[in-house]
Amino acid sequence: MTYQSRVYLSFGSMAALLLIVGFFQSWSVAFAILNLCLISSVMVLGVNMQWGYAGLFNAGVMGFAAMGGVAAVLVSAPPVQEAWQAGGAGIVLSFAIAIATAVAVGVVHWKMKSGDLAKFAVITAIIVIGFVLYRMNLDPAVEAIEAVEPAKTGFLGGLGLPILFSWAVGGLLAAGVAWIIGKIALGLRSDYFAIATLGISEIIVAILKNEDWLTRGVKNVNGLPRPVPYEIDVQQSPFYQGIADQLGVSIVEFSSIYVKLCYSALFLVVLLVIFYLSEKALKAPWGRMMRAIRDNEVSANAMGKHVTGRHLQVFILGSAVIGIAGAMLTTIDGQFTPASYQPLRFTFLVWVMVIVGGSGNNLGSVIGGFVIWFFWIEAEPIGLWMMDLITSGMAPENALRLHLIESASHMRLIMMGAILLLVLRFSAKGILPEQDRQSHR
């Protein structure tokens, strides 16, 4: 099968699957899946830059996606004036102290001779004093903020801007985190980098779960503004009622699909832009060099390529794309729920998408995002159906049968793990293999 026909076949089948869902389940469900597929594809494009282009194993996709979620809250949530009055100054001051401490450590680090015991002592002293001052200012401020109507707000709120801005901000925040982690862990061995990314993502999510003053923690931030109309407004508009009548569908169903279509259009624009840029970059000398480095780091190093610097670039860019996708996801959810950031859903699933789609191929990333998301959503019904089939011979109240049916939801984990291992082993190139690749492995 030629590459061209593989592309048509895979995208054709995917479209057919979505159409089947549309006709047999409901169009609303079909578009809901489509929207998440689009977001997934964007996220996969980001991971593909890191893994497919450069061979970097980012085990912390979750953390970068969460930075996008934070951006959505910080940009779009309405500001809470009382909270700002109660503790805003304290927060600002304590962060100023934190920055000053970091700067002081940096200055000492540059100015004093390294290996000096005095230097170590000075740095430790600065950190201790800085930390004490930081906590002395932060703690009462946090307490004051979290006391402001804790059931409704209890946090500083955001800027009250349109949520679409948060997509860019999410990218920037994720890029910032990537810069810090990349500076530390890139250039070391690949597993150190993987562990560092794993660690930072766990910590980001821990912060989001516990710092109530920032994002309300596990109390979630609900009711984020939308970039598209609300169903209720669509239903009440005579203009849309007319269209619905002409199409012969109920206005309720029409409004639901219309809103989802608006999201789809927005997501599609982002996907296309990022896809176009990714392809451009991949085909450009920059992308060729990146792949050359991936395939032979030693000789690239010997040729004088600055491997670590290149890796830092691609890591930051990829993370920014993941951050954008994370902000998009929080946008469509309309709420920010830190507890929903699970490594399985946000790191591992995206990895399966990259590898199944075809590492190094952007089109492959898109199809990987679509296919895997589709089956992720359908895995539970399939698993349940399978368990039902296996246990159909047993009595309805059989303990094993009940256990198996109850455990069907864990089939997802097993299935995704198995898919990753099988594809990696037997079809390492994925659905759409990387094109014009010079050397193998």
Place this chain on the structure above:
Amino acid sequence: MSYLIGQNMTGGYGRGADILHDCTVGVEKGEIAVIVGPNGAGKSTAMKAVFGMLNLREGSVVIDGEDITGLSPQARVRKGMAFVPQTENVFPSMTVEDNLRMGAFVREDDITDSMEQVFGLFPILEEKRLQPAGELSGGQRQQVAVGRALMTQPKVLMLDEPTAGVSPIVMDELFDRIIEVARTGIAILMVEQNAKQALNIADKGYVLVQGRNRFTDTGAALLADPEVRKAFLGG
């Protein structure tokens, strides 16, 4: 026919281009055979081919009349061949004694005699027996490497540039020891960069150029050959 011989060997690493072309090297029991030649002549490759570390497209390796062309390097160890790589030829974090014990890993019998022999040959090793091999000097490490290989009680000892990176005094010393080993009846096949000194102790010499046999004769004859002297021994 020689005790060990690699005949008409043609081949290279993996699926890469051929490095050896119809190359033949061999050695008798109790003799020293030396492979010399310019950089990139395929000297080490020829030796690795004899040891089964690359795929031969043509040719064969025969030891004591038995064809071992198809055997893995590990299997050749059991046939009585021992190989000392040029670099990374000791277990750095293990003591000298444990290095020697690892050399005798496949043996089930008592190894104390072999250990005594190695210590007799390289007295410094007995002195440093409890020191990690990674902490020794370059020359001492080469002794550990040769000692480890001898612990397998080989019939053939293969050395890949044993004197690389050691001082001239240590080199002479090592060559003396190698002669001593050969006197015990072991066949020695080695690759050497220091062609003149090596041919001096060689019973047989192979001059390779671009993976082919260029000159083959006794060490003394090669040293005397004006053409060899001019092209390979610097006059």
Place this chain on the structure above:
Amino acid sequence: MDLLNALVALANYILVPGIAYGSQLALGALGVTVVYGILRFSNFAHGETMSAGAMFAILFMWLFQSLGITIAPLPTIVLGLIPAILCMIVYLLITDRFVYRYYREQKAKPVIFLVASTGLMFLTNGIIRFIIGPDEQRVSDGARFVMKAREFKQLTGLNEGLAIKTSQLITVLAAVAIVVALFWFLEKTKSGKSMRAYSDNENLALLSGINPDRVVMIAWTLTAILATVAGALYGLDKGYKPFTYLQLLLPVFASAIVGGLGSPIGAIVGGFVIAFSEVTITYAFKKVIKYLAPDAWAPEGLVQLLSTDYKFAVSFVILVVVLIVMPTGIFKGKSL
């Protein structure tokens, strides 16, 4: 100023839990280090291997309990360890046969092993949840305490109590026994030395006739023992919850890297460094300061450097500092 009470409080809240947690981390890190030393990749599935080992130990514990076999005052799970270890050896050898062996033969890059081990991590996690469910399981039966806080107070007449849980004592004893056995194996036996040789210089080990398949098999066997004991002890100490082992991966790896990946002594030292840092930094020092400082200085807050929610951040920060300052770790890891 009451030095004695302060010291007892520190021992009770930092020393005792720190030693127990450190032992668990050390065993976990040893498992990571063995795999790294022999197979040369960081095994991301190790957390789940520990979890699976603990799960098997619990399943056998239930079996023994239902048969009425207990070893009171010791918890029954100790009895379940041996069959659990056997199950884990089988499981790890199966995964090696079907996952890692192929990449070994291909001489794949370490990062491919990393991705494969991540796949295995989630597969194992799924199997665990499938078998035992995602809920917490209580595993401690038998005597709960070796020494109760109240008894200690009566004995010494101090205000502060010092409690030692049975699980903590067992953890430490088991860890010491396992570590001694492991070092004896690596230093004294021929098989153990061949492992070290293989870890030191793979090619030379092959040239010496050491069988790589056997070395790999022994490595997984050791890993099964270490992981099962570590996982079961952690579950015994803190309660068994399938999802906690994923989070345990970070401190375990931090321990192994801080000590020096591939160095067994490093893994042990690293385990205690991480454990004590975590416990100390998340401990509220209010009580201790109250004993030491004059009343007027008594602090208002808890004097806790970091809330326990961020205990993983502690291992991460230590990890980052080590990566920046000395990437090879304290013991310059590389070989067993």
